[in-house]
Amino acid sequence: MKTVRLDLSHSPYDIHIGQGLLQRVELIVPLLPQKQVAIVSNETVAPLYLEKLRASLEGAGVCCHSIVLPDGEQYKTWETLNLIFDGLLANRCERKTTLIALGGGVIGDMTGFAAAVYQRGAPFIQIPTTLLAQVDSSVGGKTAINHPLGKNMIGAFYQPRLVLADLDTLNTLPDREFSAGLAEVIKYGLIDDFEFFEWLESNIERLMSRDSEALAHAIERCCRNKARVVAQDEKETAGVRELLNLGHTFGHAIEAGLGYGAWLHGEAVAAGMMLAAHASHELGQIDDESVARIKALLTKAALPVAAPDLGLARYRELMAGDKKVESGRIRYILMRELGQCYAGELPLDVLEKTLKTGCDR
């Protein structure tokens, strides 16, 4: 087991990465203010892992309620969140009942938000079961639900007390979901960890075959990167955390433009990172070879490298509606060189050329 510590001054916590962690109840129990938990999962993940987790917790004398939600991003809404509150209140759960998220990013984001606002704040533990959730969404305390007018518009910064990334759970993850998670993994290499980018180039086949040792290394490295950034800028005010949005300004536009669900988030981020690479190349900051290396790595990860052709106007409109907007100007995460990103703006003509080069047509 590897452990990454997230060093927040007021509420530091550990991210454990390894095999068989669902049974390692001694990692969880000391963190519970009361021996009562509510495990929140969904209809896909619950049949696979809920009983295992429940059995190990009950073995340690913990009273477990479980709340099983429908599966899918389309349920990341207030109505579904309310099912969590209904379950908690029906079981008379107090504000010291710990909420445990068992699932991917959707379950993690919703459960975290439910914990943030249930009786003004209940304890919370993340057990992420997708690669994306293990390297990204479970770490850092961003929680949210969607609003009909925008994704993740309603939420809170709310830190878990523990993140348990059990590598065994990844064995049942569909290939497409696994690749989508790799997009976020590759993102960390591109943001500011060139050494990791090169490691990924050498080990992408091992990752694709879900080799535990390679996965453990990659997940630990991502968590370490994210933990460092989050510790510097917990609430996304200092701009440091902004870099984690590499590929996301474009990516969110792609997801919204195609209609949520058409592409997976990670797929849209992959195409978005390619657009960021093209834009940076257009600005004269990275060379042809760098663009080619990014493209090759994403391709080996079975990710899209061309963005859908929504047209300049539609892209701009979609990106202006994205929430990473300061007084109307759109911010992009761009590449100064391979493995080194910064936040900035894009002149309109550069954006136009970028879309010409980077979109499927």
Added chain:
Amino acid sequence: MKTVRLDLSHSPYDIHIGQGLLQRVELIVPLLPQKQVAIVSNETVAPLYLEKLRASLEGAGVCCHSIVLPDGEQYKTWETLNLIFDGLLANRCERKTTLIALGGGVIGDMTGFAAAVYQRGAPFIQIPTTLLAQVDSSVGGKTAINHPLGKNMIGAFYQPRLVLADLDTLNTLPDREFSAGLAEVIKYGLIDDFEFFEWLESNIERLMSRDSEALAHAIERCCRNKARVVAQDEKETAGVRELLNLGHTFGHAIEAGLGYGAWLHGEAVAAGMMLAAHASHELGQIDDESVARIKALLTKAALPVAAPDLGLARYRELMAGDKKVESGRIRYILMRELGQCYAGELPLDVLEKTLKTGCDR
């Protein structure tokens, strides 16, 4: 104008109390990260004060959106909250748009919660227009909405950047609402400010005639008391803040037992404080004369001094559902002496006698 400072280490803020504050835009503008605000009010308060506030803000070059909600505790729900999000998103408000609550505690609680979770946290200003909101709900950062299974079950601790208590707005407040606010005022005297309790005994008639000078003194004193407690225990973890619940364990049971809306919150708190007084008397802690003084003051404030007779079993059931419960035991705020409260439990037989003495029959 009087000013009380709430000394929170990370986000201190001022509570200004005085006449004509709606026009004192120079108190607001320096606190806005962007010259854009969304004023949230309701159908009763908006016609009275919204234009005045809007005119003064627009005069200072601030772009104002306004969101007018239906009036009433029954609208303190997710559906109504969503109207705030709809309004913010329809106007493309960013996370630096400041939300201003203009209204009583319902508007304050909902707007505060909306600000807490809109894009994971937008700036927030309170302009309380009821006495209850000026002395209690606008100070301290507790925000919430109701859930069908419980009042204030979903919420956040989220501090405003400023509280403006404009005494002029109290002139239009219905008498019953005004008295309900006085219940919370009297509460502060009882908790741990005997000097203030005696001041209230001497000045209750001036308060009832809404004398501005007396009101300013009382509101300042209440805010000072609440600010001190909140600064010591921002998130209600240390037990200090618990004392603010004097009369509330019983009061919430009364509100729920009669059906929300039958009694005003402050009315239920008044009857709840009388029950707390009877219980403390039963425990041998305060004498007959003290009980009589509390009763006399509440009566002069036109508040109920007898609780509805819901029966012992129903009271217990209702209070066990109240959220101030630690592992199933019910906590009460009781009086050690007149003007000095503490948190503790009540033996069943004492509770029974208390209800016998304190309930209307």
